[in-house]
Amino acid sequence: MKRLLHTAALGILLSMTVACQADADKSAAAVPATNTAADSVTVEAPFVRAIPPGQPNSASFMTLVNTSDSDHSVKSAASPVAATVELHTHTNNNGVMEMRQVPQIDVPAKGRTELKPGGLHVMLIGLQQELKVGETAAITLTFEDGSTTTVNAPIQEVMPAKH
Template structure:
């Protein structure tokens, strides 16, 4: 009888541990199913210009922070995560390894700031047309969506520097 009770007690503890692990695993949200994308758009550029950018607002309604670790697009040969920095009055674009989306927060990709850089365009970026982008998150989940191409005003302080002047 004691062996049976001891065995049941061990099984009960193991079962509670397994249930806790399953609950923890099930409770962790998947970025691609959690992050909401608002107002995505790509910068329209004249034919022959080799680079463009994609902008959007990313909202994270969960209590789990996420990051974008990569992006890809059929519109370009290379797609990178970028930011724009003011280096002694000169606006410079730099590749970043990730873009954080805080828990219960948002990250805004906009001209003159964070953006998805399209390098070596493989399609014309004409107003009214569309392209697509796939974001890869830190949990390796992916989100693909269409992006309308729009005219974008240059942000203050860019001094006429467009993405065509980008240096790596």
């Protein structure tokens, strides 16, 4: 009799465990997976411009690739190598190239945005360390939804943009 009660109790516990697991699986399936902008936008070929010692500023360049069906934008950037990091572009003002801060860098749905010398870039202002060729600099991008992605951008010699 005792053995029969143990077997019955074990059967009830097993049934309850299976039922609870099934409910948990249904609950997990009911919650849609949320993709953040950082999940949808990848960074290709990042690099930071090497500069001579003593120069206070540099810039980072990369290509942003959006694999989602939604537009996204980079709203800000940060790096431990600089006191201030800003999103910038170059504009031609009556034949004179000028750098200007921009509020965001847009990455269209299923599209690409290239950050390159003479165009959009991440400006590194007030360098906190020497930028040596062959080393890397961490650049963190913050998107419109607050998600972030960090890349370790190689520091490279870059020819100046032709005006």
